[in-house]
Amino acid sequence: MSNTQANTKVETSPKKDFGHNGNFVQENRKSLTFIIAAIVALVVIYFAYQKIYLGPRESEAQDQMHVAQENWAKKDWDKALKGDASYPGFEKIISDYSNTKAANLAYYYGGIAYLNKGEYRKAIDYLSNYHGDDSMVSAEALGGTGDAYVELKDLDKAASYFKKAADKANNKFLSPLYLKKLGLVYEAQNDNKSAVDAYKKIKSDYSDSAEAQNIDEYIARAEAKLNQ
Incomplete structure (x- = not known):
């Protein structure tokens, strides 16, 4: 091997680049x-x-x-x-x-x-x-945004925000309220299967809520539309 080749090999050695015996820390x-x-x-x-x-x-x-x-x-x-x-x-x-x-x-x-x-x-x-970190206020902010989008006739965004609000609240006071609004938006979009799912979630997960008291009527109505 020529001296030129040997010198090249030494210059490209990883040990040369990073130093010997932890010298990298010392040097930097x-x-x-x-x-x-x-x-x-x-x-x-x-x-x-x-x-x-x-x-x-x-x-x-x-x-x-x-x-x-x-x-x-x-x-x-x-x-x-x-x-x-x-x-x-x-x-x-x-x-x-x-x-x-x-x-x-x-x-x-x-x-x-x-x-x-x-x-x-x-x-x-x-x-x-x-x-905010407060789940109640955050849910109300999301739900209020959904209400605004309903008034602006942007039902896709309204549905998205009502779903977020119901998930964020995760309690028997606000979640069934926003699930019901979500179901109504789905009905307005003729997505009656999704409406039934939203209403049935109220019945199964929030049976003692105010919204659950007459939710069977909403389920029946949405299911009837499915069979038309």
């Missing part, structure tokens, strides 16, 4: 130290941001929002959304206190308010921006 110690320091700094900045900046804003937003919530409970939708000279409405809470839990919840309240006002596109925009 400065880079690794810098990366670790950067990660630690980011963590410190994140918690400082949460405590120093978001913490006070969160408290202030919640304090500012309680009047809007009271107006919402009274079904004074315009005042709940727009506020007055003394207290902001949900729209301003979202604008002034973005990235807070209060602003996130304001999206839900605002969406339901717009739904009741008949402004369905705005209702969908607001409800779609709500992201």
Whole structure:
């Protein structure tokens, strides 16, 4: 073998590339130290941001929002959304206190308010921006979105959201409600088999719910359409 060939073989050896006896770590110690320091700094900045900046804003937003919530409970939708000279409405809470839990919840309240006002596109925009861990509120946001799509005659999307709402709620109060709405949408689409399945799920899984009390009538009606 020539000297040229031998030298080439040594230069392409994996051991040459990655170092001998753990030298890779030694040779890159400065880079690794810098990366670790950067990660630690980011963590410190994140918690400082949460405590120093978001913490006070969160408290202030919640304090500012309680009047809007009271107006919402009274079904004074315009005042709940727009506020007055003394207290902001949900729209301003979202604008002034973005990235807070209060602003996130304001999206839900605002969406339901717009739904009741008949402004369905705005209702969908607001409800779609709500992201929460509470299964009840999340289910209501999904169900409200389904209601808005029904009003807009987009039954495919309405069915999708009612199904998500029923699954998300997973309780005897909201799940049968949204399953019934899902069945009605399926009937409107002439998908009577799916309607029967939705109604029968109410009967089997939520037999003690209010919706289950007369669900046999809905099952019979959808089944009759199947046999036509």
